[in-house]
Amino acid sequence: MKIASVMILMVLTVFLVPAYSLQTTNTLTVMVNVQSSFALIVNSDSFDFSRLMPGQTGEIARAEGIVVAGASSGGNPWYLKVSAVKPLSSGSDFISNENFSWYSSTEGKGESFGSAEKSFSDPSNTAYISSLDEANSSEKVVNKFKFKLFVPEETKPGYYTTTVMFTMTE
Amino acid sequence: MRIRLLFGALLVMAAAMVFASPSYCAGELGVQPPSNWESTGPQNDLTGTLRTISDVLPRDWKENNEYTDKYGGTCSNKVFFNADGNRYRVDIWLDPAGLTSGPNFIPLTYKGKPTFQYILTYVYAYYGAPADPRNGAGQGNNMASAYTQFTTSQSEIYRSTLAEGASGVQGQFQFKYAIAVPDNQAQGTYNGIIRYQVIRDDTFAVINSGSVGVKIVIGSLFRLSVDRGTVDFENMKPGDTKDNVPVEGVIVKSKTNVGNPWYLKISNDNPLSNGPYMIPNSNLIWYGWTVGKGTWYGNGTDQMSLVPMLVYAGGMSEGVNLPDGTDNHLKFKLAIPKGQPGGKYLSTIKFTMTE
Numbered sequence: 001m002k003i004a005s006v007m008i009l010m011v012l013t014v015f016l017v018p019a020y021s022l023q024t025t026n027t028l029t030v031m032v033n034v035q036s037s038f039a040l041i042v043n044s045d046s047f048d049f050s051r052l053m054p055g056q057t058g059e060i061a062r063a064e065g066i067v068v069a070g071a072s073s074g075g076n077p078w079y080l081k082v083s084a085v086k087p088l089s090s091g092s093d094f095i096s097n098e099n100f101s102w103y104s105s106t107e108g109k110g111e112s113f114g115s116a117e118k119s120f121s122d123p124s125n126t127a128y129i130s131s132l133d134e135a136n137s138s139e140k141v142v143n144k145f146k147f148k149l150f151v152p153e154e155t156k157p158g159y160y161t162t163t164v165m166f167t168m169t170e
Numbered sequence: 171m172r173i174r175l176l177f178g179a180l181l182v183m184a185a186a187m188v189f190a191s192p193s194y195c196a197g198e199l200g201v202q203p204p205s206n207w208e209s210t211g212p213q214n215d216l217t218g219t220l221r222t223i224s225d226v227l228p229r230d231w232k233e234n235n236e237y238t239d240k241y242g243g244t245c246s247n248k249v250f251f252n253a254d255g256n257r258y259r260v261d262i263w264l265d266p267a268g269l270t271s272g273p274n275f276i277p278l279t280y281k282g283k284p285t286f287q288y289i290l291t292y293v294y295a296y297y298g299a300p301a302d303p304r305n306g307a308g309q310g311n312n313m314a315s316a317y318t319q320f321t322t323s324q325s326e327i328y329r330s331t332l333a334e335g336a337s338g339v340q341g342q343f344q345f346k347y348a349i350a351v352p353d354n355q356a357q358g359t360y361n362g363i364i365r366y367q368v369i370r371d372d373t374f375a376v377i378n379s380g381s382v383g384v385k386i387v388i389g390s391l392f393r394l395s396v397d398r399g400t401v402d403f404e405n406m407k408p409g410d411t412k413d414n415v416p417v418e419g420v421i422v423k424s425k426t427n428v429g430n431p432w433y434l435k436i437s438n439d440n441p442l443s444n445g446p447y448m449i450p451n452s453n454l455i456w457y458g459w460t461v462g463k464g465t466w467y468g469n470g471t472d473q474m475s476l477v478p479m480l481v482y483a484g485g486m487s488e489g490v491n492l493p494d495g496t497d498n499h500l501k502f503k504l505a506i507p508k509g510q511p512g513g514k515y516l517s518t519i520k521f522t523m524t525e
Binding site (some may be wrong): 021022023024025026027029030031032033034035036037056071073074075081136139 | 188336390392393394395396399400401402403405407408416420422426428430432438442444447449454461462502504506508509510511512513515516517519520521522523524525
């Protein structure tokens with residue numbers, strides 16, 4: 001009985017050994033350099049307060065304001081700043097930046113600083129700081145800006161212009 | 171019985187006097203072996219013995235510099251005989267059955283060159299007394315002093331002098347054989363029989379004859395090569411798609427002499443990755459074509475996979491596809507997802523050839 005048991009075990013051992021099959025491998029490295037995207041898009045190149053009288057305050061007429069969309073896949077947080085390159089001017093006449101202000105709302109997940117109105121004379125001109133997710137995404141982050149202008153009483157008549165600059169930076 | 175023992179003892183003493191080392195081998199019927207004679211292994215009638223040239227691989231056949239590097243292996247045998255009073259000759263040949271392994275065989279010539287060859291390396295004549303100054307290398311005509319192609323007909327490799335063939339003279343000859351394996355040779359154990367005979371050159375009476383079995387083990391060759399180490403999509407922006415990379419295709423070459431069906435599979439160890447960021451395998455497509463006779467399994471839009479995917483199955487005739495092998499060509503297409511963080515992404519694609 002003991003011997004019989006041993007023989008059965010040996011037979012099972014033979015059948016349990018897997019069949020040997022040949023196999024060989026070789027490799028190939030695939031590489032790509034994904035370039036970071038860093039883009040800022042403004043949906044309009046101008047806006048107009050239309051006609052204002054001295055002592056009058058005007059606001060941008062567009063209900064949605066100026067739509068500024070930023071996107072970055074650079075991996076670093078980014079900042080959106082707004083500034084006026086010079087005061088509104090008409091020839092040698094100008095309207096001080098203290099009378100020209102902005103405020104904004106955001107659709108992003110970062111931190112917005114534009115909920116309260118700020119004049120362009122305020123050196124703190126950061127409107128938005130992206131979230132970490134938004135630092136690694138080419139999905140656009142939308143901020144909507146509105147502008148308000150007070151025309152001082154002593155302002156001379158004229159066609160006053162300036163350039164509002166949106167700056168996106170890491 | 172007593173006399174034979176005494177005779178053997180005397181011979182041992184005589185040998186010790188002539189040679190510094192007692193290399194005398196009683197198995198050779200009292201003949202003094204030459205100093206360069208192998209003292210082990212079969213000595214006389216070699217019928218039934220088997221010599222092996224083991225585990226040699228098909229080689230790339232070089233038209234020039236022939237035989238300098240393509241001997242798959244060598245073996246040697248030696249034969250003893252008693253001359254019978256006349257000049258003798260030694261013949262050697264391969265049994266007409268050839269070198270076979272099942273249905274496969276090793277041709278005796280390949281691309282116009284001999285494969286299985288022999289060389290007569292030593293002939294020794296012993297004139298009956300250890301002190302006879304004529305003892306030593308045979309003075310006859312060695313017709314196989316260089317490697318010579320085996321044929322299946324008797325080929326003379328040595329013809330003795332009259333003195334060497336005199337009655338009472340004992341002779342030995344040693345031959346070696348070698349194989350230059352064709353570069354398309356199927357794996358297997360090939361067997362053959364080398365036959366030889368020593369005959370009088372006047373009456374053609376056989377003085378000695380025999381054979382030696384030869385076994386040549388051709389190893390398995392199962393090899394996969396890729397014609398480059400990298401495929402570079404270079405610079406791409408999020409949202410970009412690049413196709414037809416590389417333009418000329420990657421050539422994956424499979425070679426085997428095993429004789430079984432085989433398969434080529436593709437996978438990668440990880441998706442294209444850059445630190446914590448990845449481009450999903452669904453964005454990396456492989457496709458291509460084959461010049462083989464088997465079946466191509468790509469559908470043109472296959473996504474890369476961590477699990478090996480079948481690319482190609484070798485055809486029935488590709489179980490042995492040497493020397494050229496079977497080429498499969500692959501190209502890749504990559505789409506960078508929108509919002510993909512910048513950086514250098516790498517992935518290792520693995521080709522697997524398996525039975």
